[in-house]
Amino acid sequence: MSFLDYTIRVVVGIEFGVKYSSFAYAHLCSLNDIVVNDYWPECIGCVKIPTVLKYDESSNLMSWGHSALSQSQRSYRKKTSFDIKSVKLVENFLLYLSKMENKPYLPEGLDYKTAITDYLREMSNFVKDTLRTRWSDIDFYKNVLIILQVPVECDNKAKAIMRECAYNAGLISYKDSSNLYFITKHEAASIYCNMKVLREFNISVGSSFMIVDTSADAIDIIIRTLLENNELGDISGRIEDPCGGNSVDEEFLNFLSRKVGQSAINLLKENHYGQLQYMIKDFCENCKFKFTGQDRDFSYELDFTDICRAIIQYVKDPEREQMEYQEWLIDVTFEDIKAMFDPVIERILRLINTQLNAVSSCKAILLIGGFSQSMYLQKRIKEEFSQKVTNIIIPASPSMINVRGAVQYGLMLPEMLNKSTKLSITLRVFEKTYGIKTTRKWNPGDPMERKLPDGMINIFLRIAKQGDEIPVNTGISMIFSSSFLSRNSLDLFVTNEHDVKYCDSPGVSKIGILDISTLSILSNSAISVTLFFDNMKIKAIVQDVNVRTGWKYEKVFDNIY
Known part of the structure; x- marks a missing residue:
């Protein structure tokens, strides 16, 4: 089944995020009418739903999304003691598809594939019901195209796992269904910004622009170039850092811990996670997104007896005596709030500045993602x-750009398929062996004449071997410690041999120098070099990953061979 059969009538974009998820849809008869769902169980008027599952002690799914976090505040007001139910809240399970070493906790007896499948099943059922109310004659498996947004780090193996989970969840009728496509948030955001935003500001062909995606859990900054025929150049720089909107929430909890004690916050998180999230939600709605940094009379009052009564039982003296004196009210002042924001925003500003310094010019900064709704951050x-930048753009509904972009991508697919563009899955073959020169400690088995004065040795580190096959939209990577670098560049070599040891071995030639001086490489960094095909040209991506902070910087080198 394909677009050539003209069976697709509705496109659904699903943002399956680590912290929050959403979906939007459009009918092919109304291409300009992309509808973002804002009606969820337990929450009307919300465009996003928490990516959270609640299981009982036997690992049976009880609820998902808002329902998994909701707890009746009224029931707590009627009790002097608090029941702790044997439930398991599961979050961050999508991170198991990434290559991170320290995976998040999962309860015993539950694996990440089950969690992904369970969440997609609930999402799938809700999407089907929503579409059925709009178009009763729609056959979901024949007439609906699903564009599923996946994390940027998802490789082919991760996508295969996601497809299997989608099939088991009933999102597609058979595993290899062509009615399911994947897209990254970078692709989705870039497509929507190009088609719907940049045109309004007359950004000219050849101009570079920056997308600053400030989500709940991270900030992700990319730079792209606008090409002719509304096409986009490859990502020429990327920085990712775990300083998203949740960082302000963490500062808020740190502030509360100084008022009620850290142990009270810990016990609340462990035993009444739903109330903790309800309290954070109230803080976001009434303080975080209303704070401008200008009105010095702005403040936020937190009443524990109304917002988070469960915490009262965990507060001990001397904090308890003080809170009783204040009748369990906390007045959060302008200066208190500003102190929560400033460390996070200062870090975001530094990251944007790093990206701007890495390009010759930038015509626009587009601020998207949930945290971009913060008026203080915008200011x-x-x-x-x-x-420095002529256009600083905050699109309407910035938190919905990615899911709208997924739908826009689906609406463009028929034309893209007919033009045989980058969606081709044809394999490309490396005709030669590629590697870089790195430095390691000299070992007794190495030639004595190659030993350097500092006890090190230069070697050929192979990245791609002659005969390796990869799809055009993937690459082959090599990750190594920054301690193997001796200067601010990487020398790239090529050979017809499958396996060589040294860069000056017979038949080895240097074909390029990858300048990495802008990567700010630190001693606790890991360096990733990826080779990939773009049409018939080979390109390289060098990525610097700070293993302590998670900060990533990425640079693309065009047409190296």
Whole structure:
């Protein structure tokens, strides 16, 4: 089944995020009418739903999304003691598809594939019901195209796992269904910004622009170039850092811990996670997204007896005596709130500045993602960069750009398939062996004449071997410690041999120098070099990953061979 059969009538974009998820849809008869769902169980008017599952002690699914976190505040007001139920809340399970070493906790007896399948099943059922109310004659498995947004780090193996889970969840009728496509948030955001946002600001062909995606759990910054025929150049720089909107929430909890004691916050998180999230939600709605940094009379009052009564039982003296005196009210002042924001925003400004310094010019900064709704963040970014960048753009509903972009991608697919563009899955073959020169400690088995004065030795580190086959939209990577680097560049070599030891071995030639001086490489970094095909040209991506902070910087080198 394909677009050539003209069976697709509705496109659904699903943002399956680590912290939050959403979906949007459009009918092919109304291409400009992309509808973002804002009606969820337990929450009307919300466009996103928490990526959370609740299981009982036997690992049977009890609820998902808002329902998994909701707890009746009224029931707590009627009790002087608090029952702790044997439930398992599961979050962050999508991170198991990444290559991170320290995977998040999963309860005993539950694996990540089960969690992904369970969540997709609930999402699938809800999407089907929603579409059925709009178009009763739609056959979901014949007439609906699903564009599923996956994390940027998902490789082919991770996508295969996601497809299997989608099939087991009933999202597609058979595993290899062509009615399911994957897209990354970078691709989705870039497509929507190009088609719906950049045109309004007359960004000219050849201009570079920056997308600053400030989600709940991280900030992700990429730079792209606008090409002719509304096409986009490859990502020429990327920084990712775990300083998203949740970082402000963490500062809020740190502030509360100084008022009620860290142990009270820990016990609340462990035993009444739903109330903790309800309290954070109230803080976000009434403080975080209303704070401008200008009105010094702005404040936020937290009443534990109304918002989070369960915490009262865990507060001990001397904090308890003080809170009883204050009648369990906390007045969060302007300065308190500003102190929660500033460390996070200062880090975001530094990251944006790093990206700007890495390009010759940037015509626009587009601020998207959930945290971009913060008026204080918007104000600080405009103050800092308005002299450097002509257009600082906050699109309407910035938190929905990615899911709208997924739908836009689906609406464009028929034309893209007919033009035989980059969706081709044809394999490309490396005709030669590629590697870089790195430095390691000299070992007794190495030639004595190659030993350097500092006890090291230069070697050929192979990345791609002659005969390796990969799809055009994937690459072959090599990850190594920054301690193997001796200068601010990487020398790239090629040979017809499958296995060589040294860069000056017979038949080895240097074909390029990858300048990495802008990567700010630190001693606790890991370096990733990826070779991939773009049409018939080979390109390289060098990525610097700070293993302590998770900060990533990425640079693309065009047409190296």
